[in-house]
Amino acid sequence: MIEIFAPSGVPEVRPGDDLADLALRALADDPRGPLRDGDILVVTSKIVSKAEDRYIDVADKQAARVAESRRIVARRGDTVIVEHRLGLVHAAAGIDASNVAAGQALLLPTDPDASARRIRRALTDATGHRLGVLITDTSGRAWRTGQTDLAIGIAGVLPLDSHVGRTDDYGNDLRVTEMAVADEIAAAADLAKTKLGGRPFAVVRGLERLVTDEDGSATALLREATKDFFRLGRREAVLDAVLRATGQADRYDEVVTLDGAELLAAVCRDVPAGDRGWVERLLRVGGSEQL
Template identity: 40%
Template sequence: MRTISLTAVEGIPMVKAGDDLAALIAKGLDHTGFKLAAGDILVVCQKVVSKAEGRVVNFKDFEPSEFAKTYARRWEKDPRAIEIVLRQTSRIVRNDRGVLIVETGPGWVCANAGVDESNSLEDERAILLPEDPDASARRLRDEIRRRLNVTVAVLITDTFGRPWRDGLTEICLGIAGMNPILDLRGTTDLGGRGLHHTVVAIADEIASAAGLLMEKAGAIPAVVVRGYKFEPFEGSAKILIRPAEADLFR
């Protein structure tokens, strides 16, 4: 029987800047009574990675630009929050109805540059995306391997919207140890018809599955996915970003 299981890693405390995230996850696994095995996928939410890396900012430390002030007045927002978004932005893709869709430095296209005040646990404080989520995933993978003597793939996830669908879903921001893409081009369907365009964002599908256990207020920042036979790969989650020339929404 083909089975894929999801296991929440419980007992991980609130993460602070400078915390050893791998050590906290290892303790959480021990608390949960779950032992990692080779071939498992460790899915970790972006917020705890960002917190451990000190990617948390306070509104009071930002002087808003004239653009931020004007935008904030028009849409009744805090100009300091807008300034924080702008500092993480390499290009504004769309600015409409009080929503800033931007391209970040690493290339992610998302609302508000991924800047989020939820679960910051303080007023007027925001959490930024990791500077390099792939590097964060590699460090976590390597440290887990050192501590627990087991090699797993690591995914770092965040909640994103999609241009043609309502509602949010989890996507993969950073990856280590597995190919984020399942390319089925050159294979055939059940009727023998050749597949020419089917490329599956398998890392996003795994991220969304793990998200079922990562409830917003559930304090579950890590999930182990077991049973999916992934392709070992040393690359980047950035290959999931559609090139601008092929993106009908940019």
């Protein structure tokens, strides 16, 4: 049986706080605590960011988004979806201004895997148990409305449970099935923590088969670029194709933030006059002029 619970009584996290100690204290006062062998502790990334002093002034959010991003995946007006430096695809590079003082915002942890490892080592040293730790963040999903939590930092938990090579009850060979078990745990734990409940830790019990002796890494859950069918938004894919067709592939980052006539002028700047007609038509069809 799987059991998930989130202890209460966790104080406001401040820079330099020991998250393992805070979790152990909260669990000591919970009737379902303390931690047992095979438990998985799920930690909301926001308190990791707070403990690591990842605060910025909200006025610096735009500059921080650029600094935290590898590339723009899609943009519609002020909404910008980017590939974060960690490889995650997030709106606004995961910068969050909720549950912090007015005028502040939080960046994602510098290295969530390393943070998970530190917490796991401290918990293991304190309890002597074989444990797993997940650090989670909220994210939207392609094709689906709403958000769910997913694992961005992993220590001692199997990220993927591959069924490749197994056979189902009908004798069919499974060739591509891989269960993103770390993300499934993250989403389930969020139901216990809730967004406004002041419960940043959750314990998942009954999944000891997924707890490993290896540290692991959340990067195992990132899709390789060569296998990503949806690496760019519609507008951005058309723009990228036009730039490649006109020998300007290296200008994507320069022009992707432009719109309308400004974008058309920038792309057509070095395009022969005879080619400008089809370039402009493609950009308009792709939505680059309107958006």
